[in-house]
Amino acid sequence: MKKSVFLTIFLFTFLFVPISALADETLGGFQFDAKESSHPLDRVNSKGEVTKYEDYSNKNLTFINETKSFQGSGELNPIFVGDLLNKGFLETTQPLVKDVTTNEVAPFVVIGPDGRTRVENTTVFPYSAITYISLEWADGSRGSCTGTLIGIDRVLTNGHCVVNPTTQRGIVSATVYPGVSGSTALFGSYNAIDYYVTSHWINTGAISQDYAVLVLSPSNGRHAGERAGYAGIRQVTNILNQSIGIYGYPGDLIRRDGAINQYGMHGNVASEDSQVAYYTIDTAPGQSGSAMLNTSNQVIGVHSSGFSDRNGNPVRNGGPKMSSFMFEFVANALN
Incomplete structure (x- = not known):
């Protein structure tokens, strides 16, 4: 399908959940000065501090195209997280999810019959490494995203x-x-103490740059x-027609269940460009x-966005794939 058919691009931000138990630490006041950045892959942390690409880049990474996966000890540290849902779902005051023609938040991104199924056993890798992330912004608005442990x-x-x-606020x-099922985080909770994004994401909001790495205590x-x-990460170029799995914590099904559960679905990459699948x-x-997990449960991209036609009907989803640019940034953020 031609790109001209797709009128609207949605960035799927958050499952809007009031959060009663958040990290004691704050990530710092984000103050980004674009003048401090000179390269699209300059690394910016939670305080807005810039690390130059030439300073962090390890040219030896050009000879590496993947990192190893690790299945974990399986040691359980269960905690109940149902209190995250006590007050229902709130709409954030900072919506990034918009239909540019109506200025409305996208109601759903299910394409045709819903093919998602619940993961019944989240103690098994890779589902154990799929994480529910609760978030708070400086203005007090809250929400959630999905993430994947890569180290x-x-x-x-x-x-x-x-x-x-x-x-430009963080x-x-x-x-x-990690591994939430039935509103129980089976492996415990971990506070984020830092994060990294590219300067190009902050400056442009480009889908190809819509990735970040959290650092946990x-x-x-x-x-x-x-x-x-x-999960290990793997650099890719052409992944057309390859099978991928996408698993996470969808708000519509969590509302239906009244509990935080993990859901996912497999399918093939339908189209791609040099940086987005x-x-x-x-x-x-x-x-x-x-x-985006390949058949070896390696991360080859990250789900970001949805696309609709002229009538507002969802027709495809997408996100940045693990191009050489993304791989270099993410691999260096592992150190």
Whole structure:
């Protein structure tokens, strides 16, 4: 289908959930000065501090195209997180999800019959490494995204889950819960103490740059990835027609269940360009940041956005794939 058919692009931000238990730490006041950045892949942290691309880039990464997965110890540290849903779902005061023709938040992104199924056992890898992320912004608005553990203390998610490029403001708090099922975080909770996005995301809000890496503190002497495991990342070029799985925490089904559960679906990449992959796999707000998992359960991209036709009907979803540019940024953020 030609690009001209797709009138509207949605950035799926958050499953809008009031949060009663957030991290004690704050991520710092985000103050970004674009003059400090000179390269699209300059790394910007939670305080808005810029690390130059030439300073962090490891040219040896050009000879590496993947990192290893780890299935984790499986040590459980269950905590109940149903209190996140006590007051229902609130609409954020910072909506990034808009139909540009109506200025309305996209109601859903299920394409045709809903193909998503619930993950019954989230103690099994890779589902154990799929994380529910609760978020708070400086103005007090709250929400959630999905992320994937890609290291013992690193989570890959969307850029729009941590920095709003329109306002250039960042979150002040985030808590990560791996392998949630039945509103129980089976591997505990972990506070985000930092995050990284590209300067190009902040400056442009481009879908190709809609990725971020969270840095987590340990909990009870263990890192999240030690318990729940983590997925390796793999650099890709052409992934047309390849099978991928997208799993996360969709708000529509959580509202239906009255509990936080993990859902997902497999499908093929329907089209792509050099940096973004497109598919008709069903998603919903709350699944922002869900990994594109290949058949080896490696992360080859991250779900970000939905596209509608002239009548506002959802027709495809998409997100940045693990191009050489994304791989270099994310791999360096693991160090």
